[in-house]
Amino acid sequence: MDEVFKALADGSRRSLLDRLHARNGQTLNELCEGLAMSRQAVTKHLVILEEANLVTTIRHGREKLHYLNPVPIHQIGERWIRKFERGKLAALGELKRQLEKRDE
Amino acid sequence: MDEVFKALADGSRRSLLDRLHARNGQTLNELCEGLAMSRQAVTKHLVILEEANLVTTIRHGREKLHYLNPVPIHQIGERWIRKFERGKLAALGELKRQLEKRDE
DNA sequence: TTGACATGCAACCATTTGGTTGCCTATTGT
DNA sequence: ACAATAGGCAACCAAATGGTTGCATGTCAA
Structure with a gap:
């Protein structure tokens, strides 16, 4: 529970969830588009969302698809x-x- | 909205809200009781909760009463x-x- | 098979956060 | 009046956070 609250505390992470809510199953690069942040920063946020179990990922070849939980x-x-x-x-x-x- | 999420991110702050939910209108010292934290640390948390508008305070003489919003x-x-x-x-x-x- | 693409890893950095301690001020009860 | 009580302020600190850059790895397509 605490992990979820912590994950939701950051606005960038909430907007990533919004993006997945709008369109599920996006790749990392898709999620980076239009964001004023490096790919690595987005990766870190996604890891935190994953650890809070808010996002589940599936590797598909060289792509990693992100699904909202x-x-x-x-x-x-x-x-x-x-x-x-x-x-x-x-x-x-x-x-x-x-x-x-x-x-x- | 962001302030509220940030305020809720911390477990100590959520438990302060719990305490006020259990009994509303407590003083600072009452809210400190049994907590493994200095009074000043509690004050800081309460300030953050106030700034997020989750708690409203009323001075009553030398006491400060805290109400859950x-x-x-x-x-x-x-x-x-x-x-x-x-x-x-x-x-x-x-x-x-x-x-x-x-x-x- | 090799270059381009998608992602991962690690080191580094500045700022924020959650906490402490010490001292100051205001109010109240005796 | 004055000691005890309730709270406020400020300086300081270590650790966590959110970000960067550079380079490495794995996969696909021509």
Whole structure:
């Protein structure tokens, strides 16, 4: 879980996930196109995404195809964000009350 | 949005949010209790959470009360995770197909 | 078979991050 | 009034991070 959060913390990595979401199964070079970053930098980001299990790769000859794995993202939603949804209204109400009390 | 992802990337910060979720409106010292970290380290984390708007503080005399703001977390769920939920099954199916093709 | 293409590896670098310590300031209870 | 309490500020530090460059390797196509 921690690896996933860490992987998602970087904007470049999130945009790589966006790219794969738009078109799955891209090669490294395809993913580099139009990015203001060296190929090696992209490689490093992809390795981090792989280690977080957000991306799975398949070698096909000299090419490496990258596939989005949506499961960890889904788990963040289910296991983490959901927890804070419960009690969200209570927390918001309390926050509002305290902020109003402050102005007295 | 980026600030929120960055803030959530650290496990200590996520556990501070957990603590506030369990009991809202805690002081700095209360939030420090039982943590293997100096008070100043906790302060730094709380500042980052405040800057990401995940925590709102209210001074009350010499005490500073910390309140959880669940809105940014909710937004991550709505604006970001949701996007990947759409097409999740398609992505999973494609991933499965490619992984099977590999073994041929 | 050999040159071009796709990717991998390693060393290096600056900046950010997460933490510490020491001291200062403000508020409160007795 | 004053000691204890709650928190703030600043300097410092090691390690992690995000990036670079140069070169090596593996695969394909002419």
